[in-house]
Amino acid sequence: MSGEPVFEITMTVNGVRRGARAPARRLLSDFLRHDLGLTGTHVGCEHGVCGCCTVLMDGDPVRSCLTLAITAAGHEITTVEGLAPGDGEPSPVQRAFQECHGLQCGFCTPGFLCTVTALLRDNPRPTDEEVLEGISGNLCRCTGYQNIVASVHRAAELIAESGDGS
Amino acid sequence: MKPPPFDYRAPRTLEEALEDLAEGGKVLAGGQSLIPLLNMRLAAPERLIDINGVASLDALEVTAAGVRAGALARHAAVERSAEAAAVQPLLRQALRHVAHPVIRNRGTVVGSLAHADPAAELPAVLALLDGHVEAASASGRRTVAAADFFTGPLESALRPEELATAAFFPALPPRTGTAFAELARRHGDYALVGAAALVTLDDDLRVRAARAAYLGVADTPVVLDLTGPAVQGQEGRPPGAVDWSAAAAHAVARVNPGGDIHAGADYRRHLVGVLTGRALAEAARNAPPGGT
Numbered sequence: 402m403s404g405e406p407v408f409e410i411t412m413t414v415n416g417v418r419r420g421a422r423a424p425a426r427r428l429l430s431d432f433l434r435h436d437l438g439l440t441g442t443h444v445g446c447e448h449g450v451c452g453c454c455t456v457l458m459d460g461d462p463v464r465s466c467l468t469l470a471i472t473a474a475g476h477e478i479t480t481v482e483g484l485a486p487g488d489g490e491p492s493p494v495q496r497a498f499q500e501c502h503g504l505q506c507g508f509c510t511p512g513f514l515c516t517v518t519a520l521l522r523d524n525p526r527p528t529d530e531e532v533l534e535g536i537s538g539n540l541c542r543c544t545g546y547q548n549i550v551a552s553v554h555r556a557a558e559l560i561a562e563s564g565d566g567s
Numbered sequence: 568m569k570p571p572p573f574d575y576r577a578p579r580t581l582e583e584a585l586e587d588l589a590e591g592g593k594v595l596a597g598g599q600s601l602i603p604l605l606n607m608r609l610a611a612p613e614r615l616i617d618i619n620g621v622a623s624l625d626a627l628e629v630t631a632a633g634v635r636a637g638a639l640a641r642h643a644a645v646e647r648s649a650e651a652a653a654v655q656p657l658l659r660q661a662l663r664h665v666a667h668p669v670i671r672n673r674g675t676v677v678g679s680l681a682h683a684d685p686a687a688e689l690p691a692v693l694a695l696l697d698g699h700v701e702a703a704s705a706s707g708r709r710t711v712a713a714a715d716f717f718t719g720p721l722e723s724a725l726r727p728e729e730l731a732t733a734a735f736f737p738a739l740p741p742r743t744g745t746a747f748a749e750l751a752r753r754h755g756d757y758a759l760v761g762a763a764a765l766v767t768l769d770d771d772l773r774v775r776a777a778r779a780a781y782l783g784v785a786d787t788p789v790v791l792d793l794t795g796p797a798v799q800g801q802e803g804r805p806p807g808a809v810d811w812s813a814a815a816a817h818a819v820a821r822v823n824p825g826g827d828i829h830a831g832a833d834y835r836r837h838l839v840g841v842l843t844g845r846a847l848a849e850a851a852r853n854a855p856p857g858g859t
């Protein structure tokens with residue numbers, strides 16, 4: 402990459418301030434995976450269709466393959482690595498996906514987990530229809546979606562039981 | 568699939584953005600259309616002007632006159648706004664068909680207009696409502712009416728050095744209802760054909776005017792006045808009992824869609840009829856009988 406300018410790009414990732422030097426054309430997905438070593442965020446189509454690269458930016462799910470890392474500089478990013486509270490226990494959404502077999506190969510799972518975490522924060526008791534609309538931008542080639550929908554409802558239950566709404 | 572190199576600018580104010588644009592380059596707003604093009608190397612702009620740091624551009628202003636969306640007003644923010652939906656319900660009705668919720672968190676209303684995809688929903692909405700786009704460059708500002716804004720597939724009247732700073736969607740006239748109907752292969756995909764409709768009632772609550780705008784049938788949005796066929800022979804019928812088939816046939820006779828790998832021309836024409844009937848009927852049902 403001779404002569405291409407690089408920028409010092411810093412952002413808060415999973416609560417920790419992280420930085421790396423990268424050119425402006427670095428996608429957020431590649432920044433997370435290659436520059437910061439956070440390979441939990443998966444990359445499938447790189448044009449916004451599959452949803453497996455979805456991360457939270459300032460709390461809202463976004464496609465990391467359709468965001469430049471430099472545009473995300475200064476923002477708060479949450480990846481699948483940051484969903485669990487940090488005490489070794491999975492988050493309620495992660496637990497529900499495990500209990501209900503909401504994953505098989507797991508390739509799509511990080512995107513679903515981020516999308517669903519935000520969905521349930523905004524709408525703690527979604528209807529079937531709202532769940533389908535909410536996950537309509539995430540593709541899964543394994544599960545046939547039934548167990549993913551069940552996982553979302555189960556996660557809603559777990560969150561309500563734990564009563565902390567997170 | 569990685570973007571090609573480009574010179575990068577991140578202006579903090581509108582003035583800085585316009586100075587950068589004067590030197591040449593492409594605007595990066597939500598990136599939900601531009602970054603796929605970069606990733607696939609279908610576009611290789613020499614310079615990107617990232618406007619995401621220009622805080623003043625994210626304003627969403629709602630007044631009795633209409634809804635004004637600044638260049639950084641995201642689809643999701645406009646869709647969520649109850650004030651915007653009260654003044655101009657067609658915006659929310661159409662936005663629900665724009666891509667998926669996650670894409671709508673980043674994509675902007677103005678970016679969608681500037682991108683001018685013939686299958687996009689918002690250009691048809693702006694055209695139906697006779698809205699306008701506000702454009703600015705280092706040498707001045709101007710307003711471009713919807714009818715003049717869309718000039719071809721992925722082509723707008725914006726000059727290379729111009730930034731679209733906002734789009735204005737006029738409020739609904741009194742006793743008017745709107746609706747949006749489309750058919751896509753998969754929910755959230757670009758539609759094969761879509762129709763936005765607007766129906767106005769008179770003092771006696773009979774249909775006085777009916778108009779529709781279509782996407783996916785031409786290079787730019789097509790607006791049709793369907794008042795004649797919607798009113799003729801229906802005298803005395805309440806809006807809920809109007810037979811919209813003449814209006815639908817009228818629309819079918821006036822569009823000339825092309826065919827592509829997604830749908831043939833005949834099928835698209837057929838959809839124009841079906842969606843016209845659906846959208847007009849729903850718009851009439853949505854027309855408030857009261858003063859507003």
Ligand SMILES: Cc1cc2nc3c(=O)[nH]c(=O)nc-3n(C[C@H](O)[C@H](O)[C@H](O)COP(=O)(O)OP(=O)(O)OC[C@H]3O[C@@H](n4cnc5c(N)ncnc54)[C@H](O)[C@@H]3O)c2cc1C
Nearest residue numbers: 449594596597598599600601666674675678679681687731
């Ligand atoms: C999977 C997927 C599905 C989609 N489905 C749909 C759909 O069904 N319907 C639909 O309408 N859209 C769809 N989109 C596109 C989406 O709505 C985009 O957000 C929108 O078209 C462009 O807005 P943006 O802010 O992301 O613009 P960008 O991608 O940042 O820019 C798009 C173009 O507009 C120009 N531009 C942007 N803002 C300005 C400005 N203020 N002034 C001058 N030029 C400007 C840019 O230079 C660029 O050429 C989809 C996208 C994806 C990834």
Ligand code: FES
Nearest residue numbers: 445446447452466
């Ligand atoms: S990799 Fe980002 S949506 Fe597919």
Ligand code: FES
Nearest residue numbers: 505506541542543
């Ligand atoms: S679990 Fe394999 S793609 Fe979803």
